[in-house]
Amino acid sequence: MSFMQPSPVKYACSCGIVNPINKLFFCRHCPKLRCGYCVSHEVESHFCSNCLENIPSSEARHKKNCCANCFDCPCCHHTLSARATTVPVVRKTEEPKDGESAGAATPPPASSKPSAVPTTKKMYYLSCLSCRWTTRDVGIPDQGVATGTWPDNECLYQARFNTLMEYYQSVVLQEKQEKQEFQRRKAPKAHKFPSLTDRTGLTVSLIRRQIGWSEKNVPKTKPLNITPAEAISELEDLPQDIFTQPINLRNITTVAQRHSQPADQPTAVGNLYPQRRSLWIKRSLRCRQCEHNLIKPEYHPTSIKYRIQLFASYHVPEVVMVRLEHPLEAGQSNAILLKLSNPTMYDMTISILDEKPTEEPQINPDEFQATCKIKEEAVTSSPLMKVAALARQTLTKEVTREVRDVANAKIKLLESEFVLNQRDDSKEFDEEVQAQTEEPNFIVWRKGNKVLLRLQFTPAAELEVNDVVTLGFFMQYTYVNTVSNTAEKKEPTTHTLSSRLFIDAGRIEKGN
Amino acid sequence: MPAESDIKIMPKSVVCEESTLNGDITISSGCVVHPSATIIAEAPIVLGENCIVEEYATIAHRLKDGAASDASNTLHIGANNVFEVGCTVEAARIGDKNVFESKCFVGSGVTVSSGCVVGAGIQLRTAQVLPENTIVYGRQALQREAIEKQGSQTLQIDFLRKVLPNYHHLRKPNYDPKKARSVV
Numbered sequence: 001m002s003f004m005q006p007s008p009v010k011y012a013c014s015c016g017i018v019n020p021i022n023k024l025f026f027c028r029h030c031p032k033l034r035c036g037y038c039v040s041h042e043v044e045s046h047f048c049s050n051c052l053e054n055i056p057s058s059e060a061r062h063k064k065n066c067c068a069n070c071f072d073c074p075c076c077h078h079t080l081s082a083r084a085t086t087v088p089v090v091r092k093t094e095e096p097k098d099g100e101s102a103g104a105a106t107p108p109p110a111s112s113k114p115s116a117v118p119t120t121k122k123m124y125y126l127s128c129l130s131c132r133w134t135t136r137d138v139g140i141p142d143q144g145v146a147t148g149t150w151p152d153n154e155c156l157y158q159a160r161f162n163t164l165m166e167y168y169q170s171v172v173l174q175e176k177q178e179k180q181e182f183q184r185r186k187a188p189k190a191h192k193f194p195s196l197t198d199r200t201g202l203t204v205s206l207i208r209r210q211i212g213w214s215e216k217n218v219p220k221t222k223p224l225n226i227t228p229a230e231a232i233s234e235l236e237d238l239p240q241d242i243f244t245q246p247i248n249l250r251n252i253t254t255v256a257q258r259h260s261q262p263a264d265q266p267t268a269v270g271n272l273y274p275q276r277r278s279l280w281i282k283r284s285l286r287c288r289q290c291e292h293n294l295i296k297p298e299y300h301p302t303s304i305k306y307r308i309q310l311f312a313s314y315h316v317p318e319v320v321m322v323r324l325e326h327p328l329e330a331g332q333s334n335a336i337l338l339k340l341s342n343p344t345m346y347d348m349t350i351s352i353l354d355e356k357p358t359e360e361p362q363i364n365p366d367e368f369q370a371t372c373k374i375k376e377e378a379v380t381s382s383p384l385m386k387v388a389a390l391a392r393q394t395l396t397k398e399v400t401r402e403v404r405d406v407a408n409a410k411i412k413l414l415e416s417e418f419v420l421n422q423r424d425d426s427k428e429f430d431e432e433v434q435a436q437t438e439e440p441n442f443i444v445w446r447k448g449n450k451v452l453l454r455l456q457f458t459p460a461a462e463l464e465v466n467d468v469v470t471l472g473f474f475m476q477y478t479y480v481n482t483v484s485n486t487a488e489k490k491e492p493t494t495h496t497l498s499s500r501l502f503i504d505a506g507r508i509e510k511g512n
Numbered sequence: 513m514p515a516e517s518d519i520k521i522m523p524k525s526v527v528c529e530e531s532t533l534n535g536d537i538t539i540s541s542g543c544v545v546h547p548s549a550t551i552i553a554e555a556p557i558v559l560g561e562n563c564i565v566e567e568y569a570t571i572a573h574r575l576k577d578g579a580a581s582d583a584s585n586t587l588h589i590g591a592n593n594v595f596e597v598g599c600t601v602e603a604a605r606i607g608d609k610n611v612f613e614s615k616c617f618v619g620s621g622v623t624v625s626s627g628c629v630v631g632a633g634i635q636l637r638t639a640q641v642l643p644e645n646t647i648v649y650g651r652q653a654l655q656r657e658a659i660e661k662q663g664s665q666t667l668q669i670d671f672l673r674k675v676l677p678n679y680h681h682l683r684k685p686n687y688d689p690k691k692a693r694s695v696v
Contacts, residue, residue, distance in 0.1 A: 076650055131649035132629055137659045250657045269656065 009319045011312070012403045012500035013038060021319075024312035025294045027287040028483050031495055033312055034287060039294055044282040047301035050079050054301050055279060066276035069147040073128035074272035077260060080126040082146040083134075087123045126150070126274055138270060153273035155264035167226045284308075314343050317350060317420060317477055319501060322452065327509040328469050331461035333412075335454050336471065336505060342420040342449040346480035346492075351417035352455065353474040357498050403500055407472025408463060412456035414442050420477075423449040463508050471503040518553075520687035526673050529681040531565075535573075538687075540591075544672045547680055549595075555581045560591035560608070562669055569595040569612075572602045574620055590626065592664045599630075607644075609661045627661035 007020040014030075015038035025034040046060040047053060048067035055063070071080040123142035127134045135150075136142070143149045251269050258265040260275055285295040296308035322337040342348050418440060427448045445452040459469045476498040519533050522541040527533075531545045535553030539545065542562040549565040551557060554575035565571065573587040590608035595601060599612040602619055607626035612618065616630045621639025624630075628642045631649040642648070645658040676682070 075656060076654075130631070131654075131656060132647050132658060132662070133656070134659075250655060254654070 008321050008504040010502045010504070011316070012502070016403050018403070018502060021313050021316065022311075024316075025285065026310050026312040026315040027290065027292060027294055028310060028315070028481055029290045029292045030287060031479065031481055031497060032289075033316065033499060034285075034294060036285075038288060039285040040288050042284050042286060044284040044297055045299055045301070046279045046281055048277060049280045050277055052301045054299070060279055063276075065279045067279060068276070070277040071126055071150065071274035072260070072277050073131060073133050074257060074261060074275055075133040075269070076128060076131040077256070078128050078130040079277065080128050080133075080135075080274055082124045083127045084122050084124055084146070085142070086120040087142070089119045089121045133272075135274060138272060140273070150274065153264075157263070161263075163226055315479065316499060317342050317348060317475070319475070319503075321503055321505070324505060325454075328459055328506055329510050330459050330463040330467075330508050333456060333458045335456045336503070337444065338453045338455055338503075340420055340451050340453055342423055344480065345422050347422050347478075348420040349417050349478045350420050351476045352411070352414050353476055353498070354411055354413060356474055356500070357476050357496075405472060406470050406502060408467075409457045409459045409469050409471050409505070411471060411473050412458075414440070414453075414455070416440055417476075418443060418451065420451055421446075421449050457505075459505075459508065465508050465510065467508050469505040469508060471505055472500065474498045474500050519683075521683055521685045523685040523688055525685065526676050527683040528676060529683055531683075542669065544669055544676065546672075546676070553587075555579065556583055556586040558586055558588045560589050560593065562591055562664065562666075563589065563593045563595070564665060564669060564672070565595045566597045566599075568598040570600045571595060572600070574602060576620075594665055596632075609664065611662055627658065629658070629662060 007022070009020065010018045011021055011024055011033060012018050013024060013035035014032040015035060017035050017037055019035050023035060025039065026032075027034050043057065046055045046057055046065065048055065048070055050070040051067065053067070053069070055067070072078065073080050121144070123144060124146045125135045125140075125142045140151065253266055253269055253272065257269075257272060258267070261272065264271065266272060282297040282299075282301070283295070284293055284297065286293050293308045294310045296306060297303075298305045298307055318341050320339040320341075322339050325335040325337070326332070328334060340350065439446065442454050443451055444454050455471075457471055463469065476496060479495045479497050480492050481495055482492045518536040520538040521527050522539060522543075524541040525539050525543040525545075527539055527543070527545040528547040528549075530547035532548070532550040532552075533545075534551070536556040537551055537553045538556070538558040540559055540561045540563075543559055543565070544563075545551070545565045546567045546569075548567050550568075550570040550572075551559070551565070552570070552572040552574075555573050557571065557573050559565075559571075571589070575581055575585075579585050587605070589606045590610070592609045593606060594611045596612060596614045596616075598615040600617045601612055603622045603624045604620060605623045607624060607628075609627050610624055611629045613630060613632040613634075615633050617635040617637070618624065618630055619635075619637040619639075622636050623641045625642055625644045625646075627645040629647040629649070630636065630642075631647070631653075634648050634653050636642075636648070636653070642655075643657070645661060647656050647658050648654070649656070
């Protein structure tokens with residue numbers, strides 16, 4: 001399969017979106033095709049793509065999803081790298097004459113005093129290898145250590161931002177408290193035994209008042225007062241020289257540069273400061289119907305492997321378009337050669353249909369859901385994961401939209417179904433001494449788990465020159481499921497599944 | 513085609529024999545010319561001190577219609593320039609401490625002053641003047657101004673001067689300014 005050019009063979013996902021097979025997933029538990037739109041995406045872990053450090057999600061939130069050590073160039077948005085320079089250290093005992101010349105690369109062997117031995121110190125600055133921007137350009141002093149000590153640029157409105165944030169946090173807290181209070185009053189605690197106050201109508205606060213005690217009150221949190229923002233009606237006039245002075249475009253930032261520094265959005269290049277690098281995430285995908293994981297990456301940022309990977313190309317027979325027998329002509333019968341390969345360890349029986357086959361009775365959905373839930377509990381036993389599960393986006397009922405039928409050619413169905421052999425990597429190296437079995441005449445070639453198929457079709461007669469011919473059919477295949485949904489069934493079950501395929505065969509070359 | 517003898521190589525420079533040098537070329541002391549670098553001088557070229565011309569770099573001084581190919585039409589390249597791998601420079605004037613990064617192209621109408629950096633893969637074809645300390649970078653060839661000039665490549669030159677003679681035949685320095693002066 002070529003990843004560089006779009007595949008002409010597309011599969012319809014169970015949600016109705018058409019995708020090439022390498023963008024599809026296969027839920028073994030449902031068992032259905034899933035695509036990126038009909039699974040729920042979850043953040044598995046945060047990491048920095050530059051230093052490959054794994055950062056826990058709570059820490060990531062605290063650091064505003066930025067890496068603590070890595071910076072992006074404010075000018076061209078590449079990663080900055082630390083450069084070391086040796087700076088001669090000037091001793092205080094030395095004469096000012098030595099201090100003057102200390103800027104040169106080699107301090108002169110001035111006096112015979114032992115204190116005048118030139119000592120150098122390593123200093124670091126950040127530099128962009130793409131546009132040669134350095135921290136020295138904006139006057140950030142060099143640092144003695146390469147990471148960790150770079151100053152955060154505080155923008156002008158930082159204090160205002162902080163007070164606003166505090167204020168709204170306290171507002172949220174107050175609202176929460178009031179809600180709790182309201183709930184507590186609305187539903188009094190049901191005691192096992194009726195208390196005295198229930199019968200007499202006395203309440204705790206009444207008694208307290210009668211005794212003469214002070215009112216017991218939870219100190220209510222009051223939001224801090226903030227000064228509201230004021231609209232200014234009078235603006236300062238533009239400086240006079242704005243109309244007379246020519247603009248030096250090199251000192252003015254681009255829109256991309258301003259947006260990368262959203263807090264102050266500088267207009268002059270002198271105010272560009274290194275930006276902390278945004279974290280990347282590893283993503284896990286979950287089937288929305290049965291809540292099983294389809295994709296779960298390895299936790300470690302340097303690993304590109306998966307713990308769970310249910311890509312469709314591991315489970316669904318792959319169809320590759322090989323060639324057409326004749327140039328496409330409207331209304332003229334033609335044949336297409338398709339290569340089918342079986343990625344699973346079990347033989348598949350495949351048939352090509354032109355309408356959706358009647359579904360085999362599925363497993364009872366409720367029971368199925370229940371067993372899935374139990375499994376899920378076992379998997380996500382840690383408390384942290386449970387919280388995550390609660391916060392997870394609500395799993396919606398599957399919305400099936402109709403697959404738009406874009407096929408415009410008539411398929412001549414195959415006379416019979418055929419078997420696609422199991423995948424066997426060791427067979428690749430075997431000598432080819434396969435006994436010639438009686439093959440149906442539509443099978444052109446067969447080797448191992450691959451079959452070359454000749455499928456006859458006729459493009460619709462009303463097609464014009466340069467119209468795209470699309471073949472559409474249902475591919476029914478048997479799939480052996482090795483995972484069992486119920487505890488008692490252990491042996492693999494065989495399902496008969498079907499996928500709808502659309503093949504972009506090409507354009508009509510000749511008119512009638 | 514001018515004769516090979518028009519090439520003047522000053523002492524202390526390292527010029528590999530596999531480089532292609534055409535025309536009236538003066539290579540000042542301290543320069544490093546890598547193998548398969550190309551310098552085409554339809555009119556005279558004077559390469560300043562401590563320049564590095566890397567592999568597949570091309571420096572050309574093309575003759576415009578009607579222009580003389582004598583000493584009055586000399587391309588003077590300043591000191592401490594770096595021509596990185598695969599760049600093509602046909603600029604009208606080149607100052608000091610410039611860096612032409614890999615695979616960049618600088619056309620004949622461009623005047624490069626000093627301390628400029630032409631980023632990798634950038635094509636400058638229209639007639640323009642790069643002011644001092646200009647850095648051209650990125651896919652859209654944005655320009656910015658650096659605060660300070662690019663540092664000199666002394667370490668790199670010293671290293672190349674040590675390493676290149678071990679693996680390549682060198683063109684011998686054939687022109688000594690001190691001797692020439694004494695002769696005159």
